[in-house]
Amino acid sequence: MFARFLAQLDFVLTCDRLKTALRTTRLHDGSRLENSAEHSWHLALLALTLAEYAPTGTDVGRVVRLLLMHDLVEIGAGDLSFDAPAEAQAAQQEAEARAAAELFGLLPTDQAAEFLGLWQEFEARQTTEVRFARALDALQPMLLTWGPGAQGCAASHPELTHLRVLGLKEKHLREFPELWAAAQGVMAQAQARGVLQP
Amino acid sequence: MFARFLAQLDFVLTCDRLKTALRTTRLHDGSRLENSAEHSWHLALLALTLAEYAPTGTDVGRVVRLLLMHDLVEIGAGDLSFDAPAEAQAAQQEAEARAAAELFGLLPTDQAAEFLGLWQEFEARQTTEVRFARALDALQPMLLTWGPGAQGCAASHPELTHLRVLGLKEKHLREFPELWAAAQGVMAQAQARGVLQP
Numbered sequence: 001m002f003a004r005f006l007a008q009l010d011f012v013l014t015c016d017r018l019k020t021a022l023r024t025t026r027l028h029d030g031s032r033l034e035n036s037a038e039h040s041w042h043l044a045l046l047a048l049t050l051a052e053y054a055p056t057g058t059d060v061g062r063v064v065r066l067l068l069m070h071d072l073v074e075i076g077a078g079d080l081s082f083d084a085p086a087e088a089q090a091a092q093q094e095a096e097a098r099a100a101a102e103l104f105g106l107l108p109t110d111q112a113a114e115f116l117g118l119w120q121e122f123e124a125r126q127t128t129e130v131r132f133a134r135a136l137d138a139l140q141p142m143l144l145t146w147g148p149g150a151q152g153c154a155a156s157h158p159e160l161t162h163l164r165v166l167g168l169k170e171k172h173l174r175e176f177p178e179l180w181a182a183a184q185g186v187m188a189q190a191q192a193r194g195v196l197q198p
Numbered sequence: 199m200f201a202r203f204l205a206q207l208d209f210v211l212t213c214d215r216l217k218t219a220l221r222t223t224r225l226h227d228g229s230r231l232e233n234s235a236e237h238s239w240h241l242a243l244l245a246l247t248l249a250e251y252a253p254t255g256t257d258v259g260r261v262v263r264l265l266l267m268h269d270l271v272e273i274g275a276g277d278l279s280f281d282a283p284a285e286a287q288a289a290q291q292e293a294e295a296r297a298a299a300e301l302f303g304l305l306p307t308d309q310a311a312e313f314l315g316l317w318q319e320f321e322a323r324q325t326t327e328v329r330f331a332r333a334l335d336a337l338q339p340m341l342l343t344w345g346p347g348a349q350g351c352a353a354s355h356p357e358l359t360h361l362r363v364l365g366l367k368e369k370h371l372r373e374f375p376e377l378w379a380a381a382q383g384v385m386a387q388a389q390a391r392g393v394l395q396p
Contacts, residue, residue, distance in 0.1 A: 002376075002379075008247050009384075012240070013341060013342075016225060016342065017227075018239075019236045020229070027214060034217070037236035038217045038235035038236045038239065041235045041239035041266065044239070044242065044266050046210055048267075049209060049210055049309070064259070065262075068242050115246075144211075178203060182203050186207075
C-alpha cells in the first residue's frame with residue numbers, strides 16, 4: 001500500500017481508542033458510562049437536529065466537523081468532569097496539547113495541519129461555529145442526565161444541584177436563547193420530578 | 199418549553215439508544231463488540247480523513263450527514279451481519295422501513311421529511327455521496343478486524359476467509375480504486391500474519 005494511505009490508516013485505527021475513553025456522564029437509560037466516541041456522534045447528530053438555533057450564517061457542516069474531532073485528544077489525555085477545579089483543568093489543557101500533536105502527527109503533513117487547525121479553533125472559543133458546538137457539548141449531558149425519563153445522578157454526584165449546574169452551564173448556553181431556555185426547562189422539570197436537588 | 203424543541207428533544211434522547219445497538223464487529227483491540235453509535239462516529243471521521251479518495255465534486259459534508267444517520271433505524275430493527283442470507287436481509291429491510299417511519303416521525307414535520315429523505319437516499323444507493331459512504335461502511339470493519347495490529351475473527355467467524363470477504367466487499371469498494379487497493383492490501387497482510395484464512 002502507498003505511504004499516504006498507510007499514515008491515514010494508522011490515524012483512523014488509533015482513533016478507535018476513543019471508544020474506550022469513558023466520560024463521567026451515563027447513558028440516558030443510566031445503564032453505563034458514555035464513551036467519548038459515541039458522545040461525539042451524539043453531538044454531531046444534535047448539531048444537525050438543532051441547527052435552526054444557531055445564528056444565521058453559521059456553517060453547520062463545520063460545527064459537525066469540529067464536534068467529530070473535539071474529543072480525540074482524550075485518547076492520550078483522558079476526560080475531565082466539567083466542574084473539575086481550575087488546577088486540574090490547566091493540567092488537562094497541557095496534556096491535551098501534547099496529545100493533539102502526537103495524534104494528528106500520525107497523518108500526512110497537509111492533513112495533520114488541517115485537523116490540528118480544527119482542534120485549535122475549538123480550543124480558542126472564538127468562532128460562532130465553536131461557540132455553538134460548545135453549547136451543544138454543554139447541553140447534551142444535561143439532557144442525558146436530567147432530561148425527560150432520566151434518573152439524575154444525585155447519589156453519585158450530590159454536588160450537582162440545580163443551582164450549581166445552571167451556574168456552570170450558563171456561560172456556554174446563554175448566547176443561544178432557545179438552547180438556554182430548553183436547558184433551564186429540563187432542569188426545572190428534573191427538580192419537579194425529584195431527580196435534581198434545588 | 200416550546201413544542202418544537204420538545205419534539206426534537208424526544209428524538210435526540212430516543213437516538214441515545216443507538217449506543218446499545220451492538221454490531222457483529224469487535225473494536226480494533228478486540229476487547230468488546232462495537233456499538234452502532236460509535237461505529238457511526240468512526241465512519242464520519244473516516245469520511246473526513248479519506249475524503250480525497252472520493253470522486254471530484256463529491257459533497258463530503260453530505261457523506262458525513264448520511265453516515266451519522268445511516269444506522270439510526272437499528273434502534274428499532276437491530277443490526278444484521280453483512281453476510282446474512284438474502285431472506286434475512288429482505289426481512290431486515292422491512293423492519294428498517296418501519297423503524298425509520300417511527301423514529302423520524304418523532305420530529306417536527308419538516309425535519310422528519312428532511313431526515314427521512316437522507317435515510318431513503320442512503321437506501322437507494324444512487325448518489326455518489328451514498329456510494330462513497332457505503333464503501334467506507336464496507337471498509338471500516340475490515341480495518342478493525344484485520345488491519346495492522348488486529349486479531350482477526352477466525353475463531354468466531356471461520357466462514358470469513360480472505361476470498362469470501364473480498365468477494366462480498368468488492369461490489370461496494372471497486373468503484374474507488376484507492377480504497378479497494380487498500381482493502382486488498384489489508385487482507386493480504388492479515389493473511390500473511392496468519393489472522394485470516396485464505
